[in-house]
Amino acid sequence: MAKPILQKKPSICWRLCxxxxxxxxxxxxxxxxxxxxxxxxxxxxxxxxxxxxDPETVYTTDKAESEWDEKRDEWLKVxxxxxxxxxxxxxxxxxxxxxxxxxxxxxxxxxFFKNKVDYCRIHSYGILYNNAFLQPEMRSYWAKxxxxxxxxxxxxxxxxxxxxxxxxxxxxxxxxxxxERYKDHNLVVHGWPDMIYEKKSWVSLNAGVFLIRNCGWSMxxxxxxxxxxxxSPRFKRWGEMQRATLKDKxxxxxxxxxxxxxxxxxxxxxxxxxxxxxxxxxxxGYWIGIVGRFEELGRREGRRRRHAEVDVEVAVKERxxxxxxxxxxxxxxxxxxxxxxxxxxxxxxxxxxNFADNQVLTNYGFxxxxxxNASLVTPLPFY
Numbered sequence: 001m002a003k004p005i006l007q008k009k010p011s012i013c014w015r016l017c018x019x020x021x022x023x024x025x026x027x028x029x030x031x032x033x034x035x036x037x038x039x040x041x042x043x044x045x046x047x048x049x050x051x052x053x054d055p056e057t058v059y060t061t062d063k064a065e066s067e068w069d070e071k072r073d074e075w076l077k078v079x080x081x082x083x084x085x086x087x088x089x090x091x092x093x094x095x096x097x098x099x100x101x102x103x104x105x106x107x108x109x110x111x112f113f114k115n116k117v118d119y120c121r122i123h124s125y126g127i128l129y130n131n132a133f134l135q136p137e138m139r140s141y142w143a144k145x146x147x148x149x150x151x152x153x154x155x156x157x158x159x160x161x162x163x164x165x166x167x168x169x170x171x172x173x174x175x176x177x178x179x180e181r182y183k184d185h186n187l188v189v190h191g192w193p194d195m196i197y198e199k200k201s202w203v204s205l206n207a208g209v210f211l212i213r214n215c216g217w218s219m220x221x222x223x224x225x226x227x228x229x230x231x232s233p234r235f236k237r238w239g240e241m242q243r244a245t246l247k248d249k250x251x252x253x254x255x256x257x258x259x260x261x262x263x264x265x266x267x268x269x270x271x272x273x274x275x276x277x278x279x280x281x282x283x284x285g286y287w288i289g290i291v292g293r294f295e296e297l298g299r300r301e302g303r304r305r306r307h308a309e310v311d312v313e314v315a316v317k318e319r320x321x322x323x324x325x326x327x328x329x330x331x332x333x334x335x336x337x338x339x340x341x342x343x344x345x346x347x348x349x350x351x352x353x354n355f356a357d358n359q360v361l362t363n364y365g366f367x368x369x370x371x372x373n374a375s376l377v378t379p380l381p382f383y
Contacts, residue, residue, distance in 0.1 A: 050075045059150040061226045068216040072156045082157035086179055090158045091120050094130035095166045102334030111353050118360050119170040137231035141256045145226035152214045165208035169352045172320035173359040185276040186213040190284035193277050202246040206284040207257040209323050228259040285321035291348040294355040324352045
């Protein structure tokens with residue numbers, strides 16, 4: 001069974017990322033070198049048999065992976081260099097296997113990916129970029145389920161898998177995910193409990209950015225979640241059941257977000273008991289209310305730092321959004337929600353990317369003075 005290998009040279013990943021070799025590339029891993037665990041290769045010599053030697057082990061969601069916690073614990077014992085750690089995180093993202101129809105789409109996706117690589121390098125996270133349909137039926141927003149499942153099996157040393165849609169940008173490069181907060185939970189989504197459990201709304205949470213723990217619970221949950229996708233013979237029926245439960249869902253097909261809300265409402269009790277609904281920071285920040293505030297957010301951040309303000313409530317209110325998510329915009333195709341006027345998506349993405357990039361460039365003495373122009377940089381003054 002082929003094992004994904006983490007490469008040490010980012011240049012290899014850039015070439016793979018922008019190539020059209022979808023039939024050859026399944027998972028493209030990138031390394032940050034700050035932490036030795038990221039230099040892991042699944043070809044490392046094993047001191048004994050592990051689940052990798054079991055012909056019944058599969059990467060896809062075709063069959064359940066039983067006793068995953070026990071198998072993973074045993075693997076970690078055999079490989080003591082990867083002692084169990086709550087802080088081992090892999091960011092997972094990806095795009096479609098074919099070139100973008102939008103002339104600037106591939107360049108935009110590359111910049112979105114660079115943003116994620118920068119964030120992972122700063123925080124010593126691993127990152128996986130996928131551009132293939134691991135299960136042909138599971139396309140579009142459903143494609144994430146088999147990718148996450150494959151990453152869990154391929155990287156038992158990772159404690160958390162952090163899915164981030166291709167159209168989402170880290171806009172607070174310093175923010176560290178408060179993993180300690182989730183020690184008793186296995187799935188973290190951005191949402192609002194009252195909208196989930198009282199209003200029963202399909203937009204009560206966002207399924208485009210979330211953390212999921214690498215554990216048996218998650219394996220079972222992914223089976224249940226993915227089982228409501230297009231590979232299910234009950235796919236049409238799942239859509240009908242979602243519409244009957246979520247009164248504001250207007251389209252007939254079962255989608256990943258509605259399925260997640262449905263499982264929290266109608267699924268097993270142990271599902272919702274282990275799901276943390278986060279809204280104290282922008283795990284998913286809706287771009288419309290964010291992109292016009294970047295300059296003011298930057299000025300406020302600068303004032304707080306100059307005056308060494310420690311008011312936690314003010315700091316939380318005025319801090320940069322962790323993730324800015326361009327829901328309704330499609331950078332690859334150039335299409336967007338008809339409610340968004342003109343080129344607002346493209347302008348907003350440019351501003352968000354440059355705002356985030358400034359937080360990286362300042363470490364090298366440069367800055368984008370105009371958030372609308374990525375090609376213009378000026379040196380920072382030295383005091």
